[in-house]
Amino acid sequence: MSSSPEKCVKCGICEMVCPSELSALRALDEDRAGKHNDEVANCTTCNRCVASCPAGVSITKAIERMRDQMLTPGYRETLANISTYGASIVPAQPMAVEMKSRRVAYFAGCLTNYRLPDIAGAIGYTLDYLGIEFTRIPEVCCGSPLNRIGRFDLAKTMLEKNLGVMRSLGVETVVTSCPGCTSTLMEYQDDFDVVHYLDLYDRYGLSRELSKSDKKATMQYPCHLYRNVSPYTMVAAERLMAAMYDYRRLPDPDRCCGAGGGVRRNDVSLSRRLRAKRVDEVRALAADEVVTTCPQCRIHLSEALPGVGELSVLIARNLGYR
Ligand code: SF4
Ligand code: SF4
Structure with missing residues (x-):
């Protein structure tokens, strides 16, 4: 159950679990005092703080609200793309799809x-x-x-x-x-x-239809899937991974890779600093396949770890997709 920032008991746990370079506690305090804090742009909206807060404070939602008047170069780019193209990025080609009446x-x-x-x-x-x-x-x-x-x-x-x-x-x-x-x-x-x-x-029990190789593989958990949608998504992902590979879980697999919350667009050097520890951990595992289930994580991690795969693609290939 989420609650308002007034319920904060100042335990500091949100600071201890945060992967980024900001103080959520300070941002909440300053917001209550009517002050603005530019540091909130550093939040990747990974929701780790919310998952750990003993008072159930909806910290990420409060931080997002604190950004509503900010116009950083990254935020300007997002707003301009959406108003020009209806997409958060500049389309490389128009979207062509066939619409059908379907459930x-x-x-x-x-x-x-x-x-x-x-x-x-x-x-x-x-x-x-x-x-x-x-x-x-x-x-x-x-x-x-x-x-x-x-x-x-x-x-x-x-x-x-x-x-x-x-x-x-x-x-x-x-x-x-x-x-x-x-x-x-x-x-x-x-x-x-x-x-x-x-x-x-x-x-559909798809893991039972996949063929297993002896390749070693590991996987980054996407924050918004694991925490905002359901931790069960990663149970399912690991079941599918284990059906295809010798699956090895990363340390803290749910720690943000640094791509989210507009940080990558807004401050690319911060997003790369946040990625560095994950890159070291992946290299230490010496996996043959590095996988994620988020396009943003995939693009971000691929810059440092060429060839990061997406689980949906690996599953389809395993089933015969070329
Ligand atoms: S974890 Fe929750 S209660 Fe503790 S300082 Fe952060 S917002 Fe306040
Ligand atoms: S959402 Fe993530 S990056 Fe933002 S304050 Fe909470 S723990 Fe830190």
Whole structure:
């Protein structure tokens, strides 16, 4: 149960678990005193503090709200992209999809649509493999990057555009792959059943159909999937990983890689400092495959660890996708 910042008992636990370079406690104190604190731009919105706070303070939501008047270069870029392209990034090509009246839609998200289309191809292949008929929609940004910078009303407007198209097609279930899109769409669980592909594949027992190799593999947990959606997603992910590889869990696999909350766009050197420890840990494991289930983590980690894979793609390839 989340509660307001007034419930803070100043234990400092949020500071101890934070992977980034800010004091959440100081930000909350200053906000209560009516002062602004630029340090809040350093929050990756990983929600580790919220998961550990004994008073249940909704720290991340408060930090996002504190950013609502900030206009850093990174925030400007996000706002400009959304107003120009309807996407959080500049599209490399227009999105071309075929809409059909279906009960299931697959929602990919901006990074997958415009930077990592192999994820959408792999999910489409696996949904076909499972016999699930689905539609795509001409997506606009789900609003997650806007929520991260406190532009809650604009985020809702973007999300509603997508939901309106899905309603017109008779969609009841939305399959997702991006952690940020998933947690954003889940705010509309009363209207749609929102299911991340890991949950879906687990329901179908897909791990029993995968072939195992003796390759060593490890995996970064995405913050928004593990903490905002459900820790169970990583139980399912590890089951799928163990069905294909000699799976080795990273130390603190849920520690943020530094990509989230707009930090990578806003302060690339901070995002790289936050990534450095994870890179050392991955190298120490000497894994053949390094995997994640988040497009943003994948892009960020790949800069230092070329070839980081996405679990949906590895699963589809294991099932015959080329
Ligand atoms: S963990 Fe919660 S109660 Fe403790 S200082 Fe942080 S916000 Fe306050
Ligand atoms: S959400 Fe993560 S980065 Fe932000 S204050 Fe909490 S622990 Fe630190």
